Each structure stands twice: as structure tokens, then as C-alpha cells.
Amino acid sequence: MEHKPVVLVEGLHKRFGAAHVLRGIDLAVESSRVVCVIGPSGSGKSTLLRCMAFLDRYDEGRVFIEGRLLGYREVDGRRVPDSDRNIDSVRSVIGMVFQHYNLWPHKTALGNVTEALRVVKRLSRREAEAIGMETLAKVGMEEKANAYPARLSGGQQQRNAIARALAMRPHVMYFDEPTSALDPELVGEVLEVMQELAGEGMTMVVVTHEMGFAAHVADEVVFMDEGEVIERGSPDDVFKRPRSERLREFLDTWRARTI
Amino acid sequence: MDFSGVISNHYGAFLAGAGMTVTVSVVSIAAGMFLGLWLSFGLISRNRPIRLPSAAYRSFWRGTPILVQLLIIFYLLPEIGLDVPPVAAAMIALTMNTAAFQAEIFRGGLLSIRPGQVEAARMLGIGMPAIRVRILIPQMMRLVLPALVNETISILKNSSLISVIAVTELMRTSQQVVSVTYRPLEAYTVAALIYLAMNLVLARAGAWFERRYAAAR
Ligand SMILES: Nc1ncnc2c1ncn2[C@@H]1O[C@H](COP(=O)(O)OP(=O)(O)OP(=O)(O)O)[C@@H](O)[C@H]1O
Ligand SMILES: [Mg+2]
Numbered sequence: 001m002e003h004k005p006v007v008l009v010e011g012l013h014k015r016f017g018a019a020h021v022l023r024g025i026d027l028a029v030e031s032s033r034v035v036c037v038i039g040p041s042g043s044g045k046s047t048l049l050r051c052m053a054f055l056d057r058y059d060e061g062r063v064f065i066e067g068r069l070l071g072y073r074e075v076d077g078r079r080v081p082d083s084d085r086n087i088d089s090v091r092s093v094i095g096m097v098f099q100h101y102n103l104w105p106h107k108t109a110l111g112n113v114t115e116a117l118r119v120v121k122r123l124s125r126r127e128a129e130a131i132g133m134e135t136l137a138k139v140g141m142e143e144k145a146n147a148y149p150a151r152l153s154g155g156q157q158q159r160n161a162i163a164r165a166l167a168m169r170p171h172v173m174y175f176d177e178p179t180s181a182l183d184p185e186l187v188g189e190v191l192e193v194m195q196e197l198a199g200e201g202m203t204m205v206v207v208t209h210e211m212g213f214a215a216h217v218a219d220e221v222v223f224m225d226e227g228e229v230i231e232r233g234s235p236d237d238v239f240k241r242p243r244s245e246r247l248r249e250f251l252d253t254w255r256a257r258t259i
Numbered sequence: 260m261d262f263s264g265v266i267s268n269h270y271g272a273f274l275a276g277a278g279m280t281v282t283v284s285v286v287s288i289a290a291g292m293f294l295g296l297w298l299s300f301g302l303i304s305r306n307r308p309i310r311l312p313s314a315a316y317r318s319f320w321r322g323t324p325i326l327v328q329l330l331i332i333f334y335l336l337p338e339i340g341l342d343v344p345p346v347a348a349a350m351i352a353l354t355m356n357t358a359a360f361q362a363e364i365f366r367g368g369l370l371s372i373r374p375g376q377v378e379a380a381r382m383l384g385i386g387m388p389a390i391r392v393r394i395l396i397p398q399m400m401r402l403v404l405p406a407l408v409n410e411t412i413s414i415l416k417n418s419s420l421i422s423v424i425a426v427t428e429l430m431r432t433s434q435q436v437v438s439v440t441y442r443p444l445e446a447y448t449v450a451a452l453i454y455l456a457m458n459l460v461l462a463r464a465g466a467w468f469e470r471r472y473a474a475a476r
Contacts, residue, residue, distance in 0.1 A: 053382060055378055055381070055382070084386070084387075088381075088384045088386075091382065091384070092384050094382065095382070096378075096379070096382040098375055098378070098379065100373070100375055102373070102375035102376050102378065102379035103376075103379075104376055104379075104380075104394055104398075105398065106394075106397050106398050106401070115380075115383070115385070115393070115394075116380075116383035116384060116385055119385050119386075119389050119393065120383060120384040120385055161379070164379075164383070165382075165383070168383055168384070
């Protein structure tokens with residue numbers, strides 16, 4: 001077995017108290033592939049992504065990032081929580097983009113991008129700003145480098161957040177509904193940046209309600225409901241030939257809403 | 260009424276007293292800020308062995324009168340072998356008191372910062388100490404600035420209580436002036452005006468900082 005997926009999820013379970021939110025999820029994301037996760041509200045998409053980043057700790061199953069177990073260590077066959085240091089190390093190849101951008105409002109667009117370069121990679125201000133400007137240019141934000149988030153549109157803020165993650169040179173990018181907090185006219189500019197990334201071979205996991213984007217860009221579409229993967233396959237399979245009643249219903253309500 | 264006599268014969272004493280008031284207050288506010296920052300993170304910690312003692316500390320120092328705290332510290336220190344001058348006891352008591360109030364102010368500020376900002380930082384590999392110093396505290400300070408100015412004003416006024424342990428600050432100075440001039444109304448009025456002047460300066464400084472921060476957004 002030479003070959004390892006970038007992200008490998010095996011039998012993942014997650015409970016919040018009595019609520020069994022993830023019920024045995026399996027997922028493999030190969031290098032340079034784009035996996036889109038769709039499903040109704042509350043089906044566990046965000047929780048899956050958060051567990052895949054260990055922002056929420058999972059209860060059962062395993063998450064491997066480039067072959068390394070994330071969040072736990074095995075000691076004598078028993079599983080113990082890993083140290084923050086190791087978690088940071090395994091996680092360092094993941095870039096994450098959130099629904100609400102989560103920019104730091106007291107830092108400029110450039111400051112948001114350079115922060116981790118300075119603090120984590122310990123680059124000099126000049127090196128960090130050079131990379132920062134380059135990355136901002138990539139998302140079409142170089143002219144806003146000195147603007148604070150409050151002065152940016154939602155689309156600009158999300159592109160800023162994408163640049164912030166990209167500057168750390170991740171091997172895989174997670175997106176949790178990156179456009180669902182945006183005004184409709186601003187969705188396109190963010191999707192464009194994401195599509196460009198996918199075109200450059202970035203490995204991506206995208207939770208999204210943008211079916212058009214999923215149909216266009218995804219290599220694999222995963223449909224979740226009530227904490228389980230109900231169907232998965234190529235965009236054509238999932239969108240044109242749904243096999244399950246639940247997926248058909250989901251697609252119908254979505255079509256009814258967008259018409 | 261004889262203000263001119265009280266002032267012209269004793270202005271040096273009033274100035275020295277005011278100087279002591281400012282010194283004790285500034286030291287207490289600064290040291291209390293340091294302690295209060297630690298305490299505020301203790302108050303929001305998910306770790307019970309950290310959170311509960313932090314809350315107990317906060318409740319004690321917020322829930323008992325400063326005068327009582329001051330006297331306890333003043334009489335306790337020699338008992339445990341620490342022979343410090345009254346002014347040090349005063350600074351310790353005020354520091355420990357304001358730390359509790361400042362921690363509560365900071366806690367409120369920290370809770371109003373969305374947790375997503377911390378998650379974004381963690382995903383980038385930024386450690387918790389750097390997250391506190393570079394992301395949480397700077398934002399929180401801007402949010403709590405008005406409350407912090409209030410707390411400083413209140414410590415400055417409450418520092419008058421330390422006159423009871425014979426620290427010659429503004430309040431005790433005016434008592435001494437009364438004992439030689441027999442002019443209580445004048446002497447205390449002068450003291451009041453000096454307190455008022457100091458607090459007005461503080462309030463103006465606070466407003467200036469607020470405007471500056473608002474402009475930087
Ligand atoms: N921190 C939490 N504590 C308790 N329950 C939670 C928590 N986070 C999520 N849940 C529950 O887990 C379930 C799945 O939530 P999740 O946010 O993963 O859904 P989702 O598919 O992302 O939905 P949406 O499309 O609305 O974002 C929901 O029932 C939610 O109420
Ligand atoms: Mg979600």
C-alpha cells in the first residue's frame with residue numbers, strides 16, 4: 001500500500017450528549033480531488049468537517065490526515081487524546097474556511113493573512129508580507145490589503161479568509177458552506193476563487209448548498225442525512241440518477257426553492 | 260470661609276497627598292490588570308479545578324467591603340511574617356480587589372468575541388498563549404475600555420479608604436490639614452476638587468482612546 005488518501009475517515013461516530021449526530025461515516029479524499037458534501041440542515045455536515053479537523057472530538061472511528069491519526073494516540077491498543085502539539089502538527093496541512101469567515105476584526109486584510117506566518121512559521125515581517133500580498137493577489141484582494149474586515153464586503157471577507165488559509169500552504173482545504181452567509185450577488189466571486197483552486201489541483205472538501213458548484217467542480221458528491229452517508233458518486237450519478245427516496249426528495253425541495 | 264489660607268499654607272501637603280493617591284491607584288490598577296487578565300481566563304476556563312477557585316476568588320473580593328479587605332490584609336501580613344509598610348499593604352489590598360472587578364469586566368469582553376475567531380486561529384496552528392495575547396486581549400481591551408475607565412475612577416476614589424491605615428494620601432492629608440487649621444469644610448472641599456480634577460482627566464483620556472480605536476476600524 002504505497003498510496004494514501006490525503007484524508008481518510010473510517011467509521012466515524014459523534015454524539016452531543018444523547019444526540020447521535022454522526023453514525024458511522026466513511027470517506028476517502030484522494031489528492032487533487034474535490035469532494036462536495038450535501039444534505040439537509042442538521043444532517044451533520046458541519047460536524048463531520050469539524051471532526052475531520054478535530055475542532056470537535058469524535059467518539060468512535062478514526063480520521064487520518066496523510067496517513068497520520070488525528071486527535072488521538074494509540075497506547076497499548078487503547079486510545080488517548082493526543083497532545084496539542086501533535087494535533088497541531090497533523091492538522092498543519094489542513095486549511096479551513098468557515099461560513100462566517102471568522103476574520104480577526106482588529107487586523108487588516110494583510111494582517112489576517114500574515115498573522116500565522118509570523119507566529120507559527122516565524123517568518124520576518126518582510127517575508128510574511130511578501131507571501132501575504134502574493135496570496136491576497138491570488139484571490140483578487142491585493143487592493144484591499146490595508147482594509148479592516150468591517151470595511152470589506154462579505155465576498156471580500158470570505159476571499160480574505162481563503163487567502164489566510166492558503167498562505168500556510170495547506171495540502172487540503174475544508175470549506176463549510178463558504179457562501180451561505182453571502183448576499184446572492186457576492187456568491188459568484190467566492191465560488192470562482194474556489195473553482196480556480198480546484199483547477200490548480202488543490203484537494204478540497206466542500207460542504208455546500210450550491211448544487212451548481214457541486215455539479216460543476218466536484219469529483220465526488222456525498223449526500224448525508226441524519227448522520228449517515230446515504231449516497232455518493234459522481235455529480236451525474238447523484239444529481240441525475242438519485243437512487244434513494246431521501247436524495248430525490250432533497251433534490252426536489254432544492255429545485256423547488258431555486259425556481 | 261478661608262480657602263486661600265488653607266490652600267496657600269498647605270498646597271505642598273495637598274500635592275504630596277494627591278501624588279500618593281495617584282501612585283497607589285496607578286500601581287493597583289496596573290498590577291490588578293495583570294492579575295485580572297489571568298483571572299478572567301480562569302473564569303471562562305472549561306477546566307473546573309481552574310474555574311472554581313477563580314470564581315471563589317472573584318466572589319470574595321467582589322462581595323466584601325474594601326475597608327474590611329484592607330484591614331484584613333493590613334493585620335494579616337505581619338501575622339504571616341511579612342513586615343511591610345502600610346502603603347504596601349494598601350497597594351496589595353487594592354490590587355487584589357480591583358483584580359476581581361477587572362476580571363469580571365474582561366470576562367464579559369472575552370465572551371463577546373465569537374469563538375469562531377479562536378477556531379480559525381487554532382486551525383492555523385496558533386497556540387493558545389498567542390491567541391490570548393494577539394487576538395483576544397487586543398479586541399477585548401477595546402470593548403471594555405469604558406468599563407475599565409469606570410473601574411479606575413472607582414479605585415481612585417476608594418483609595419481614600421487607605422487613610423485608615425495611616426497612608427498619607429489625599430484624604431489623610433486633608434484630615435491633617437483640618438487638625439492644624441480647624442477648617443474642615445475648606446480642607447475637605449479642596450480634597451474633593453482635587454479628586455474631581457483627577458477623575459475628569461481620566462475620563463477625558465478614556466474618551467480619547469475610545470475615539471482613537473474607533474477610528475482604527
Ligand atoms: N455543539 C453542539 N452541541 C449539541 N448539538 C450540536 C452541536 N453542534 C451540532 N449539534 C447538533 O448536531 C446536528 C448536526 O449539526 P450540523 O451543524 O453538523 O448540521 P449541518 O448538516 O451542518 O446543518 P446546516 O446545513 O444547518 O449547517 C444538529 O442536530 C445539531 O443540532
Ligand atoms: Mg453546517
